[in-house]
Amino acid sequence: MTARSTRRSATTRSRIAAVGAIAVAGTLLLTGCGDQTKNKDRGSGDTSAPLADSLPDEIRQAGVIKVGSDIAYAPVEFKDKSGKTTGIDPDLADAMGKQLGVRFEFENGTFDALLTGIRSKRYDVAMSAMTDNKSRQQGVDPHTGKKVGEGVDFVDYLTAGVSIYTRKGQTGGITGWPDLCGKKVAVERGTVSEDLAKIEAKKCPSGKKLTIEAFDDDQQAQTRLRSGGVDAVSSDFPVAAYAVKTSGGGKDFEIVGDQVEAAPYGIAVAKGNEQLRNALQAAMTAIIKSGEYQKILDKWGAGDGAVKESVINGGK
Known part of the structure; x- marks a missing residue:
């Protein structure tokens, strides 16, 4: 996750992020993709949050949503000089966490293995500038057309090229x-x-x-x-x-x-986990309506990619 042509097909996928100049600067501290880096300071853990009751019981009780992410993709997600996970996705996750009363715990992994991590239940979701498209939704290899998994649902939150x-x-x-x-x-x-x-x-x-x-x-x-x-x-x-x-x-x-x-970024959630998916959509909708969403995107120079509403599986 445009000043662009738009020729998206169902076979393509991306990590795209938004139109507009990137207004941030600074030196990127890289992290190896194999690391399992947990960012434990995100979210409030407050079960009195407005949307806490919308979460599955096990997640609400744990107070954590485990997020698979390739944390070397500035400015969407990356490590700052202090080693803290930062960027568009972590900031949005922070804001959603306050609505849901949990923290989003980012774990670093290689991008092409994130959906496998959801299937194996290593992660609850993947949030990593991941483009929502039909091949991912259906669990189909975009090159061979063969079924490779059960697919995922997406909670869309940004548009990019x-x-x-x-x-x-x-x-x-x-x-x-x-x-x-x-x-x-x-x-x-x-x-x-x-x-x-x-x-x-x-x-x-x-x-x-x-x-x-x-x-x-x-x-x-x-x-x-x-x-x-x-x-x-x-x-x-x-x-x-x-x-x-x-x-x-x-x-x-x-x-x-x-x-x-040009296509939407989405938070990937396992098929059959509608309660978590719907809770995430409700949280994203809440921060869009409050204006916090736009402030976060503007902070990172991605405001032109903002969506007016969060939809499920809006990718083509």
Whole structure:
């Protein structure tokens, strides 16, 4: 999770975040995707909160919602200099936690394993700039069309698109996806960016192969671009914009072309867990109505991606 074209298909998926300039700056403290980093200071744990009774009994009694997240995706979720989990998603979770009387405990994991973590009950939900689309809802592999799981439900909360960026002053003539033919692009594994790159690779003419390098997290892709190992990186717009703003003091990268594939971010919840899903939707609706939601998005430069209401499974 646009100044963009919109050609989303049911086969694509992403982590996208919003139109508008990213107004935040600062140095990103990275965390390894394999870490299990728990952020225990979020939420009130107050069972007298307005929506506490809407939660499943076991979660209300525990006072915790366990969240699977790839916490290396600034400004959506990342570690600040003190090691605290921060960003758009954690701030929204904080606000929702006050409505629900629980804290949201973020655990770090690789992005492409988050839905598996929900199925295994390692996490109650996944909140990680995850695009809501039909393939995820249905548990279908977007490339093969084969069933790979029972699917998840999404509580939608933001709209965003996908961008391409290059080394600053070294665009190589790249202005959009077709220009990647004959070049190398780095992406995060399991994202819409990887899906789009694979789709584009099939369209490239003979002798102009698009080489795709997929990494466990976006920071690795950025490092590869910074070193000159690839020609471009694709990621969600807010992440691309944040990288352009902060890396090398704004001297490392530049965004090329328009955003594409505008779609909603959603909080993923296991099929059959309607009570938790509906409680999360009620909490998101409450902070949207109170105005706290818009303040959080504006804080991170993502206000243009705000939604007027939270819906369930709004992705296509």
